[in-house]
Amino acid sequence: EAGVAQSPRYKIIEKRQSVAFWCNPISGHATLYWYQQILGQGPKLLIQFQNNGVVDDSQLPKDRFSAERLKGVDSTLKIQPAKLEDSAVYLCASSLIRLAAPYNEQFFGPGTRLTVL
Amino acid sequence: KQEVTQIPAALSVPEGENLVLNCSFTDSAIYNLQWFRQDPGKGLTSLLLIQSSQREQTSGRLNASLDKSSGRSTLYIAASQPGDSATYLCAVGNRGGSEKLVFGKGTKLTVNP
Numbered sequence: 001e002a003g004v005a006q007s008p009r010y011k012i013i014e015k016r017q018s019v020a021f022w023c024n025p026i027s028g029h030a031t032l033y034w035y036q037q038i039l040g041q042g043p044k045l046l047i048q049f050q051n052n053g054v055v056d057d058s059q060l061p062k063d064r065f066s067a068e069r070l071k072g073v074d075s076t077l078k079i080q081p082a083k084l085e086d087s088a089v090y091l092c093a094s095s096l097i098r099l100a101a102p103y104n105e106q107f108f109g110p111g112t113r114l115t116v117l
Numbered sequence: 118k119q120e121v122t123q124i125p126a127a128l129s130v131p132e133g134e135n136l137v138l139n140c141s142f143t144d145s146a147i148y149n150l151q152w153f154r155q156d157p158g159k160g161l162t163s164l165l166l167i168q169s170s171q172r173e174q175t176s177g178r179l180n181a182s183l184d185k186s187s188g189r190s191t192l193y194i195a196a197s198q199p200g201d202s203a204t205y206l207c208a209v210g211n212r213g214g215s216e217k218l219v220f221g222k223g224t225k226l227t228v229n230p
Contacts, residue, residue, distance in 0.1 A: 004160075033217065042121070042206055042220025043161070056217055091160060104149065104210060106218060108161040 002026065004109035006092050012115045018080035021112045025073070025094030031055075032069055033106065034077050035091040043091055049075060082116045089113050119144045119211055123221035130197055131229050138192040138224045140207030145185050151218065152181050152192050153206040161206065165192070197228045 005024040013019050025032050030051050035043035046065065047057040051072035060067070064083070069075040079086055089111040095104045120143045130136050140150075148169050153161040165174045165181040167190070173182040180193040194201060204225045208218035 006160075040222065042208070042222050043218075044220070045217040048217055093161075105151065105163060105166045107163065108153075110160040113158070 004092055004094055004107055006090075006109040006112055008112055009110060010113050010115075012117065013082055014117050015084055016081040018078065019082055019114065020076055020078045021090050021092075021114075023075045023077070023092030023109060025075075025092070026107055029094035029096055029107075030072065031095045031104070032075050033093040033095075034067060034075070035093065035108075037089040037091055037111070039088070046077070046090075079114075082114075084116050087114060087116045119147075119209060119219045121207060121209055121219050121221035123205075123207055123224050125224060126222065127225040127227075129227040129229065132197060132199060134197050134228075135193070135195050136197055136226070138194070138205050138207075138226070140190040140192070140221055142188045142190075142209050142219075144211065145188050147185065147209045147211055149210045150181075150183055150190050151208045151210070152179075152190075153208065155204045155206060155223070157203075164205075194226075197226075199228045199230050202226055202228050 007022050032049045034046045036046050037043040046060045047067045048055040049069040052069045067077045091111045092109045093106040095106045122141045124139045150167045152164045155161050167174045167183045178195040183190045204223040206223045208220045210218050
């Protein structure tokens with residue numbers, strides 16, 4: 001079974017530029033998460049989708065971050081404009097639909113390492 | 118607000134030693150707890166998942182326990198190997214609302230040959 005796919009793996013941009021990350025979850029997983037992991041910290045949830053609807057985006061900096069999940073499969077996370085403090089690893093995870101899988105084990109992709117100069 | 122703490126932040130042991138990693142959380146209203154492994158520059162690999170109704174889970178040389186009432190979990194690694202060197206993250210899923218995971222900062226483990 002293929003895992004969670006993310007691209008690109010690395011990205012270097014200058015502050016005030018824009019950047020986009022892509023995630024393809026495990027086939028059949030209805031729930032998709034984007035986490036931000038700053039160096040030396042644990043991952044922090046940015047946004048959670050159930051199919052193509054947003055369940056939780058309370059920690060998403062909405063003035064600069066946006067995310068979408070068209071057709072309930074792939075997802076894109078965008079930052080515009082980027083700030084120095086956005087330098088982090090952006091992790092995508094997926095899990096089975098809540099009602100069918102009460103355990104909700106999350107499976108993570110390899111992440112995208114963003115460096116903002 | 119759930120907070121997760123992992124102690125120690127870093128641990129260095131000789132090969133073959135048994136070791137324990139600690140995780141504590143402030144809100145006992147959790148529905149599960151996951152232990153992950155993260156290698157440098159890589160994503161997270163799920164090691165063990167414990168439901169709130171369970172006390173422990175085992176996989177190979179790994180054993181994770183959960184004491185919800187005291188807000189603690191431990192990850193026991195038996196007969197450590199250099200290949201176990203990585204950062205180990207503990208994460209809890211809270212009841213109610215979204216099933217987001219709240220992570221600790223991790224314990225960086227180095228197993229010396």
